[in-house]
Amino acid sequence: MHLGSLFDCNPAVNFASRDVANPNVQWGPRFIPDWQFFYVISGEGILHLGPSRHNISPGECVFLGPNDVHLLTTTKATEYYSVHFMFHSDSPVPVHPAYLIRGASAVQLDAEPERFCISIPGAADIELPNHFSIVHVEALFARIVKEYVRENAAYPFALRALMMELLTLVVRSNLSAQADKPASKIGPALDAMHEQPGRQWTVAELADLCCYHPSYFTVIFHQEVGQNPKQYLISERIKQAKQSLLRGKPIDAIAAGLGYASIHYFSNNFKKETGLSPSEFRQRPYAAKTTENEG
Structure with a gap:
Protein backbone atom coordinates (compact mmCIF):
# COMPACT_ATOMS: atom_id res chain seq x y z
CA MET A 1 0.00 0.00 0.00
CA HIS A 2 1.29 3.43 -0.91
CA LEU A 3 0.49 6.05 1.74
CA GLY A 4 1.04 9.03 -0.54
CA SER A 5 3.31 11.96 0.19
CA LEU A 6 4.47 12.81 3.70
CA PHE A 7 3.62 16.44 2.84
CA ASP A 8 -0.03 15.46 2.34
CA CYS A 9 -0.42 13.59 5.63
CA ASN A 10 -3.18 14.84 7.90
CA PRO A 11 -2.68 12.56 10.90
CA ALA A 12 -4.93 12.00 13.89
CA VAL A 13 -3.93 10.23 17.11
CA ASN A 14 -6.60 7.73 18.18
CA PHE A 15 -4.98 6.42 21.36
CA ALA A 16 -1.73 6.94 23.26
CA SER A 17 -0.40 5.35 26.43
CA ARG A 18 2.67 4.53 28.46
CA ASP A 19 2.20 1.26 30.30
CA VAL A 20 3.86 -1.80 31.81
CA ALA A 21 2.98 -5.38 30.88
CA ASN A 22 3.90 -8.52 32.78
CA PRO A 23 5.77 -11.36 31.07
CA ASN A 24 3.78 -13.42 28.53
CA VAL A 25 1.11 -10.81 27.88
CA GLN A 26 -0.25 -11.18 24.35
CA TRP A 27 -1.96 -8.79 21.97
CA GLY A 28 -3.49 -10.85 19.17
CA PRO A 29 -3.53 -12.54 16.81
CA ARG A 30 -5.54 -9.56 15.60
CA PHE A 31 -6.34 -6.90 13.04
CA ILE A 32 -6.30 -3.25 14.08
CA PRO A 33 -8.41 -0.61 12.30
CA ASP A 34 -5.63 1.98 12.08
CA TRP A 35 -1.83 2.19 12.36
CA GLN A 36 0.24 1.66 15.49
CA PHE A 37 3.70 2.44 16.85
CA PHE A 38 4.70 0.18 19.73
CA TYR A 39 7.98 1.35 21.29
CA VAL A 40 9.81 -0.65 23.99
CA ILE A 41 11.32 1.42 26.81
CA SER A 42 12.54 -1.53 28.88
CA GLY A 43 12.00 -5.28 28.85
CA GLU A 44 11.55 -7.35 25.72
CA GLY A 45 8.88 -8.56 23.34
CA ILE A 46 8.38 -10.68 20.23
CA LEU A 47 6.48 -9.63 17.12
CA HIS A 48 4.97 -12.47 15.09
CA LEU A 49 4.11 -11.05 11.67
CA GLY A 50 3.62 -13.33 8.69
CA PRO A 51 6.43 -15.87 8.44
CA SER A 52 8.80 -13.64 10.45
CA ARG A 53 9.59 -13.26 14.15
CA HIS A 54 11.22 -10.12 15.50
CA ASN A 55 12.73 -9.72 18.96
CA ILE A 56 11.82 -6.23 20.20
CA SER A 57 14.45 -4.76 22.53
CA PRO A 58 14.63 -1.39 24.34
CA GLY A 59 14.98 1.46 21.85
CA GLU A 60 13.20 -0.48 19.12
CA CYS A 61 9.82 0.20 17.58
CA VAL A 62 7.11 -1.86 15.89
CA PHE A 63 5.05 -0.37 13.06
CA LEU A 64 1.75 -2.05 12.22
CA GLY A 65 -0.99 -1.30 9.71
CA PRO A 66 -4.67 -2.15 9.35
CA ASN A 67 -4.06 -5.12 7.06
CA ASP A 68 -1.29 -6.70 9.16
CA VAL A 69 -2.39 -9.70 11.20
CA HIS A 70 0.03 -9.74 14.11
CA LEU A 71 0.77 -11.14 17.53
CA LEU A 72 2.76 -9.14 20.08
CA THR A 73 4.05 -11.00 23.13
CA THR A 74 6.12 -9.81 26.10
CA THR A 75 8.88 -12.15 27.25
CA LYS A 76 9.80 -10.02 30.29
CA ALA A 77 8.14 -7.30 32.30
CA THR A 78 8.01 -4.62 29.61
CA GLU A 79 7.47 -0.87 29.74
CA TYR A 80 6.30 0.57 26.46
CA TYR A 81 4.63 3.38 24.54
CA SER A 82 1.69 2.59 22.29
CA VAL A 83 0.26 5.09 19.80
CA HIS A 84 -2.64 4.32 17.45
CA PHE A 85 -3.20 6.82 14.66
CA MET A 86 -4.52 7.53 11.18
CA PHE A 87 -2.29 8.88 8.42
CA HIS A 88 -5.15 10.82 6.83
CA SER A 89 -8.13 12.14 8.77
CA ASP A 90 -10.34 15.18 8.19
CA SER A 91 -10.83 15.53 11.93
CA PRO A 92 -8.00 15.48 14.50
CA VAL A 93 -10.37 14.26 17.25
CA PRO A 94 -9.28 10.82 18.56
CA VAL A 95 -11.45 7.82 17.71
CA HIS A 96 -10.56 4.97 20.06
CA PRO A 97 -9.68 1.86 18.03
CA ALA A 98 -10.72 -0.74 20.64
CA TYR A 99 -14.22 -1.36 19.27
CA LEU A 100 -12.93 -2.14 15.80
CA ILE A 101 -10.07 -4.48 16.71
CA ARG A 102 -10.78 -7.96 15.34
CA GLY A 103 -9.36 -11.35 16.21
CA ALA A 104 -7.54 -13.44 13.62
CA SER A 105 -6.75 -17.10 13.07
CA ALA A 106 -3.38 -18.82 13.12
CA VAL A 107 -3.65 -19.29 9.36
CA GLN A 108 -4.20 -15.56 8.85
CA LEU A 109 -1.27 -14.82 11.16
CA ASP A 110 1.13 -16.65 8.85
CA ALA A 111 0.06 -14.69 5.76
CA GLU A 112 2.65 -12.42 4.17
CA PRO A 113 2.20 -8.89 5.62
CA GLU A 114 1.39 -5.92 3.42
CA ARG A 115 4.17 -3.44 2.72
CA PHE A 116 3.68 0.27 3.31
CA CYS A 117 5.52 2.93 1.31
CA ILE A 118 5.52 6.71 1.62
CA SER A 119 6.83 9.44 -0.69
CA ILE A 120 9.32 11.99 0.59
CA PRO A 121 9.50 15.07 -1.67
CA GLY A 122 13.11 15.56 -2.68
CA ALA A 123 14.01 11.94 -1.87
CA ALA A 124 13.08 8.46 -3.03
CA ASP A 125 10.01 6.65 -1.80
CA ILE A 126 10.77 4.59 1.27
CA GLU A 127 9.22 1.46 2.71
CA LEU A 128 8.33 1.79 6.37
CA PRO A 129 9.66 -1.37 8.08
CA ASN A 130 7.64 -3.26 10.66
CA HIS A 131 10.57 -3.31 13.08
CA PHE A 132 13.31 -0.70 13.46
CA SER A 133 15.59 1.04 15.94
CA ILE A 134 15.10 4.74 16.61
CA VAL A 135 16.77 7.24 18.94
CA HIS A 136 15.74 10.54 20.54
CA VAL A 137 12.06 9.59 20.40
CA GLU A 138 11.02 8.91 24.01
CA ALA A 139 10.44 12.57 24.89
CA LEU A 140 8.17 12.93 21.87
CA PHE A 141 6.16 9.84 22.80
CA ALA A 142 5.83 11.28 26.31
CA ARG A 143 4.44 14.57 24.96
CA ILE A 144 1.90 12.70 22.83
CA VAL A 145 0.71 10.65 25.80
CA LYS A 146 0.51 13.76 27.99
CA GLU A 147 -1.66 15.60 25.46
CA TYR A 148 -3.89 12.57 24.95
CA VAL A 149 -4.44 11.92 28.66
CA ARG A 150 -4.88 15.51 29.87
CA GLU A 151 -7.15 16.69 27.03
CA ASN A 152 -6.19 20.34 27.44
CA ALA A 153 -7.77 23.01 25.24
CA ALA A 154 -7.32 22.25 21.53
CA TYR A 155 -5.51 19.01 22.37
CA PRO A 156 -6.57 17.23 19.12
CA PHE A 157 -4.66 19.86 17.11
CA ALA A 158 -1.66 19.56 19.42
CA LEU A 159 -1.76 15.78 18.89
CA ARG A 160 -1.89 16.25 15.12
CA ALA A 161 1.22 18.46 15.24
CA LEU A 162 3.09 16.04 17.50
CA MET A 163 2.12 13.08 15.30
CA MET A 164 3.50 14.88 12.26
CA GLU A 165 6.73 15.43 14.18
CA LEU A 166 6.88 11.74 15.08
CA LEU A 167 6.28 10.64 11.50
CA THR A 168 9.03 12.97 10.33
CA LEU A 169 11.43 11.52 12.89
CA VAL A 170 10.55 7.96 11.85
CA VAL A 171 11.04 8.78 8.17
CA ARG A 172 14.39 10.51 8.78
CA SER A 173 15.59 7.60 10.90
CA ASN A 174 14.78 5.13 8.15
CA LEU A 175 16.32 7.33 5.46
CA SER A 176 19.53 7.39 7.52
CA ALA A 177 19.40 3.61 7.84
CA GLN A 178 19.09 3.32 4.06
CA ALA A 179 22.08 5.62 3.63
CA ASP A 180 24.15 3.18 5.67
CA LYS A 181 23.42 0.31 3.29
CA PRO A 182 26.12 -0.98 0.89
CA ALA A 183 27.20 1.38 -1.88
CA SER A 184 24.61 2.16 -4.51
CA LYS A 185 24.70 0.11 -7.70
CA ILE A 186 24.13 3.34 -9.64
Missing part, protein backbone atom coordinates in the same frame (compact mmCIF):
# COMPACT_ATOMS: atom_id res chain seq x y z
CA GLY A 187 26.50 5.54 -7.63
CA PRO A 188 28.72 6.52 -10.60
CA ALA A 189 25.69 7.68 -12.58
CA LEU A 190 24.31 9.69 -9.67
CA ASP A 191 27.69 11.32 -9.14
CA ALA A 192 27.97 12.18 -12.83
CA MET A 193 24.57 13.85 -12.94
CA HIS A 194 25.33 15.78 -9.76
CA GLU A 195 28.70 16.98 -11.02
CA GLN A 196 27.65 17.70 -14.62
CA PRO A 197 23.91 18.46 -14.58
CA GLY A 198 24.21 20.57 -17.74
CA ARG A 199 25.37 17.68 -19.86
CA GLN A 200 22.76 15.99 -22.06
CA TRP A 201 23.27 12.54 -20.56
CA THR A 202 21.84 9.55 -22.40
CA VAL A 203 20.73 6.40 -20.64
CA ALA A 204 23.40 4.48 -22.54
CA GLU A 205 26.15 6.80 -21.27
CA LEU A 206 24.96 6.57 -17.68
CA ALA A 207 24.56 2.80 -17.89
CA ASP A 208 28.09 2.50 -19.28
CA LEU A 209 29.45 4.37 -16.25
CA CYS A 210 27.97 1.61 -14.07
CA CYS A 211 28.87 -1.22 -16.47
CA TYR A 212 25.25 -2.23 -17.08
CA HIS A 213 23.08 -2.78 -20.12
CA PRO A 214 20.81 0.30 -20.56
CA SER A 215 17.54 -1.60 -20.02
CA TYR A 216 18.80 -3.23 -16.80
CA PHE A 217 20.26 0.08 -15.66
CA THR A 218 16.89 1.80 -16.09
CA VAL A 219 15.18 -0.85 -13.95
CA ILE A 220 17.63 -0.70 -11.03
CA PHE A 221 17.80 3.10 -11.27
CA HIS A 222 14.05 3.35 -10.71
CA GLN A 223 14.23 0.79 -7.91
CA GLU A 224 16.82 2.86 -6.04
CA VAL A 225 15.55 6.41 -6.47
CA GLY A 226 11.90 6.08 -7.53
CA GLN A 227 12.47 8.02 -10.78
CA ASN A 228 13.79 7.27 -14.24
CA PRO A 229 17.18 8.81 -15.18
CA LYS A 230 15.62 11.67 -17.17
CA GLN A 231 13.35 12.67 -14.27
CA TYR A 232 16.23 12.47 -11.82
CA LEU A 233 18.43 14.69 -14.00
CA ILE A 234 15.66 17.30 -14.20
CA SER A 235 15.25 17.18 -10.42
CA GLU A 236 19.00 17.64 -9.96
CA ARG A 237 19.02 20.60 -12.33
CA ILE A 238 16.13 22.27 -10.50
CA LYS A 239 17.79 21.66 -7.14
CA GLN A 240 21.02 23.28 -8.30
CA ALA A 241 19.09 26.08 -10.01
CA LYS A 242 17.42 26.95 -6.68
CA GLN A 243 20.79 27.18 -4.97
CA SER A 244 22.20 29.39 -7.74
CA LEU A 245 19.16 31.68 -7.73
CA LEU A 246 19.52 32.32 -4.02
CA ARG A 247 23.20 33.13 -4.46
CA GLY A 248 22.19 35.90 -6.87
CA LYS A 249 23.55 34.28 -10.03
CA PRO A 250 22.00 35.70 -13.24
CA ILE A 251 19.18 33.60 -14.64
CA ASP A 252 20.72 33.39 -18.11
CA ALA A 253 23.98 32.07 -16.65
CA ILE A 254 22.08 29.47 -14.59
CA ALA A 255 20.15 28.32 -17.65
CA ALA A 256 23.32 27.99 -19.75
CA GLY A 257 25.22 26.19 -16.99
CA LEU A 258 22.45 23.62 -16.58
CA GLY A 259 22.25 22.80 -20.28
CA TYR A 260 19.11 24.70 -21.25
CA ALA A 261 19.02 26.10 -24.77
CA SER A 262 17.25 29.29 -23.69
CA ILE A 263 16.07 31.22 -20.64
CA HIS A 264 12.50 30.67 -21.84
CA TYR A 265 12.91 26.88 -21.83
CA PHE A 266 14.63 26.98 -18.44
CA SER A 267 11.90 29.21 -16.93
CA ASN A 268 9.11 26.98 -18.25
CA ASN A 269 10.82 23.86 -16.93
CA PHE A 270 11.49 25.48 -13.55
CA LYS A 271 7.87 26.59 -13.18
CA LYS A 272 6.58 23.17 -14.21
CA GLU A 273 8.64 21.52 -11.47
CA THR A 274 8.18 24.09 -8.69
CA GLY A 275 5.02 26.03 -9.51
CA LEU A 276 7.04 29.28 -9.53
CA SER A 277 9.07 31.18 -12.08
CA PRO A 278 12.79 31.59 -11.23
CA SER A 279 12.18 35.25 -10.28
CA GLU A 280 9.20 34.35 -8.08
CA PHE A 281 11.21 31.65 -6.33
CA ARG A 282 14.07 34.03 -5.62
CA GLN A 283 11.64 36.49 -4.00
CA ARG A 284 9.94 33.94 -1.71
CA PRO A 285 10.96 34.68 1.94
CA TYR A 286 11.24 31.01 2.89
CA ALA A 287 13.04 29.85 -0.26
CA ALA A 288 16.49 30.08 1.33
CA LYS A 289 15.52 27.70 4.10
CA THR A 290 13.91 25.25 1.64
CA THR A 291 17.01 25.14 -0.54
CA GLU A 292 19.30 24.78 2.46
CA ASN A 293 17.33 21.69 3.54
CA GLU A 294 17.60 20.18 0.06
CA GLY A 295 21.38 20.45 0.13
